[in-house]
Amino acid sequence: MMFKISYKLFENENVEGNELNGADGYFQFEIDNETYGIFITEEIDDFSVSVYWWMYYLLEAVLILKTERYVLISDIEKPSIWIELKKEKDVVGISKVSADKPKGSGAIETKKMPNLMYQYWKEKRVTYEDLKKEVIDKTKLYVEELRILNNENNKYILSLKRLILEIEK
Secondary structure (H helix, E strand, O other): OOEEEEEEEOOOOOOOOOOOOOOEEEEEEEEOOEEEEEOOOOOOHHHOEEHHHHHHHHHHHHHHHHHOOEEEEEOOOOOOEEEEEEEEOOEEEEEEEEOOOOOOOOOEEOOOOOOOEOOOOOOEEEEHHHHHHHHHHHHHHHHHHHHHHOOOOOHHHHHHHHHHHHHHO
C-alpha cells in the first residue's frame, strides 16, 4: 500500500500582482502500480497542469475524509475524468473513473455521479494515514518552494497552509 506524489513546478517571470509564480508544472501520483498525471524531466509547457490546484484538491479531499467516506476530485484538465476516494475504516480505495460532469458540479464532490464508470483502475488501496502524510509532506515542500518565488503572504500560499493546519488539528 503505497501512495506517492511527484511534482515539478515551473517558474513564470510574467506573474502579475497577487497571482502565483510556480502554480503550474508537472503533477503525478502513484498508487500500487498505477500512475495518474505526468512527470518528465524536460520542461515542456504543453504538458503542464496546475500543480497548485492538484495539491489544494488533494488536501481538501484528505480533510473531507477525516469525517466522511466518499470524495470525488475532478481532473480540471479532462472533461469526464474523476479520481474517486472511498474510505472504509482506515483504508482509502482510490479509483480513476469517468462520468459526465453535471452542470454546476464542483472540482470536489461528495456524492457519487449517476453515470460513473470504472473503465480504468479501481480501488487501489492505501491507509488513510499514509495518504494524509504524503499529501501534507509534499504540500509543505511545495509551499516552501512557492515562498521562494512569491511573497509568503500570497493568498494561494496562505490557503494551502490553512488547509494543512485544518487537517493536522
